[in-house]
Amino acid sequence: MMLNALMTFGALSAAVSVVLGAFGAHALKGKLTAGSLATFETAVQYQMTHSLGLLLVGVLMLVLGVKTPWMTAAWSFAVGICLFSGSLYGLALLGWRWLGPVTPVGGALFILGWLALAYGLLTAVTRDSA
Numbered sequence: 575m576m577l578n579a580l581m582t583f584g585a586l587s588a589a590v591s592v593v594l595g596a597f598g599a600h601a602l603k604g605k606l607t608a609g610s611l612a613t614f615e616t617a618v619q620y621q622m623t624h625s626l627g628l629l630l631v632g633v634l635m636l637v638l639g640v641k642t643p644w645m646t647a648a649w650s651f652a653v654g655i656c657l658f659s660g661s662l663y664g665l666a667l668l669g670w671r672w673l674g675p676v677t678p679v680g681g682a683l684f685i686l687g688w689l690a691l692a693y694g695l696l697t698a699v700t701r702d703s704a
Contacts, residue, residue, distance in 0.1 A: 577635055580648045584628030587655055591622040594663075610666040617662035624651045624658075624684055631691060643694030650687030654680045 595618040602611060628651040631644050658680025661673040 577632060577640060580652060581629060581632035583652055584625045584632060587628070588622055588625035591618050591625060594618050594621070606666060613662050614666035617659040617666065620684070621655050621659040624655050624687070627651050627687065627691070634694070638698055641694055641698070643690045643697070646690040647687040647694065650683040650690060654683030654687060656680070658684060
C-alpha cells in the first residue's frame with residue numbers, strides 16, 4: 575500500500591511539473607523578473623527529475639523487493655520535492671523570502687535519496703553476485 579502511494583505521488587508530481595513548466599513558459603513570461611522565472615524553472619526541473627527518481631525506486635522495489643535503503647530514497651525524494659520545489663515556487667511566485675532556508679533542506683533530502691538509492695543498488699548487486 576505504501577509503495578503504491580509513493581509511486582502514485584511520483585507520477586502525479588511528474589504530471590504537475592509538466593503543467594507548471596507549461597504555465598511558466600506561457601503565462602509567467604513578462605510577469606516575473608528574470609531571476610524569479612529562473613527560480614521557478616529550477617523548481618520545475620528538480621521536481622520532474624526527482625519524480626522520475628521516485629518512480630525508478632518504486633520499480634526497483636516491485637522487482638527486487640522493498641528494502642530500507644530504497645524506502646529511504648523514496649521518502650527523501652517525496653519530501654524533498656515538497657520542500658525544495660515547493661519553497662522555490664513560493665519564492666518565485668509569492669516572494670516569500672522566509673522559505674529560503676527550507677530549500678537547502680529539500681536539497682539535502684535529494685542528496686540523501688540518491689545516496690540511499692546507490693547503497694541499495696550496490697548491496698543488491700553485491701548480494702546477488704556473491
